[in-house]
Amino acid sequence: MSIIFLNGAYVRAEDARISPFDRGFTFGEGVYEVCIAVNGNFVDAPAHLARLDRSLAACGIAAPPERAELHSIMKELLQKNDVRTGLVYLQVTSGMSSRNFTACPEGRPTLMMLTQASDFEQTPAFRDGIHVQLQEDIRWLHRDIKTTMLLPQVMAKRNALANGVSDTLFYDALGITEGASSNVFLVDGHGTLVTRPLSNLLLAGCTRERILELAQEAGFVIDERPIQRAELATAAxxxxxxxxxxxxPVLSVDGRAIADGKAGQVTRRLQHLYCAYIAGEGRACADM
Known part of the structure; x- marks a missing residue:
């Protein structure tokens, strides 16, 4: 029996009630964050909450009255669900109004938070890698806002599964934009890390930011520029x-293997660096 946090109270999930007039339900007018915890400690929570603030401001949604206490609420939610390693999902909508595009919300914003247990280092994607497909990016042009309007991503992921692969990478006229729920990196033949620079066309991933910092500290050369689709054929x-x-690790794209079709040394090195970072005190991942 899970406990969620809803508008100022911890309640059993089956007892939670949200109005059918909530604008998150009628218009998709909401934003969200996902923050992971390892051994009870959140990873880069300040960055996630700062991005939440940016998304709220961009959408004109008022911050919930619990904004200053969100970190402590997240920790208590983990404890109430007996989760030490997993995630907290946090969603804010503008609240209730009549079914009218420009109606002002009545009352407070809706804040809902839930938690799920997960051992991220033991997932098949992390340990073994994924196969992906390419799809033209015809989504809206404010992908930098972490909105709950995720139907294009849901459709892309379902299409990938129907085609026998794990996920989808989007592309536009300039190159790869992002994954359906991820940022994309390429390692070229010289060992340079290549990833698309931030703009309104992709989400500023908190994990992306941390990986860039860890890679720079480890001495990797980084080139923030669009990845051309043709480069995937020659990527290391x-x-x-x-x-x-x-x-x-991405093992293949549209059925064509990346290099030898196995996770590369740079990817594994960055996995170790990131695992050590999230665990604290330099503990690396289990042998992979």
Whole structure:
């Protein structure tokens, strides 16, 4: 029996009630964050909450009255669900109004938080890698906002599964934009890390930011520029990053193997660095 946090109270999930007039339900007017915890400690929570603030401001949604206490609420939610390693999902919508595009919400924003247990380092994606497909990116042009309007990503992921692969990478006229729920990195033949620079066309991933910092500290050369689709054919390695993927090797794209079709040394090195970071005190991942 799970406990969620809803508008100022901890309640059993089956007892939670949200109005059918909530604008998150009628218009998809909401934003969210996913923050992982390892051994009871959140990973980069300040960055996630700062991005939440940016998304709220961009959408004109008022911050919930619990904003200053969100970190402590997240910790208590883990404890109430007896979760030490897993995630907290946090969603804010503008609240209730009549079914009208421009109606002002009545009352407070809706804040809902839930938690799930997960051992991220033991997922098949992290340990073994993923196979992906390419799809033209015809989504809206504010992908930098972490909105709950995720139907295009849901459709892309379901299409990938129907085609026998794990996920989808989007592309536009400039190159690869992002994964359906991740940022994309390529390692070229010289060992340079290549990833698309931030803009309104992709989400500023918190894991992406941390990987770039760890890679720079480790002496890797980084080139922030669009990845051309043709480069995937000659890439030494490719991987994706996200809060739940952590760092996942990409083994093939549209049925064509990346290099030898196995996770590369740079990807594995960055996995170790990131695992050590999230665990604290330099503990690396289990042998992979």
């Amino acid at each position: 390695e490719c991987f994706v990053t996200s809060a739940t993927y952590l760092v996942a």
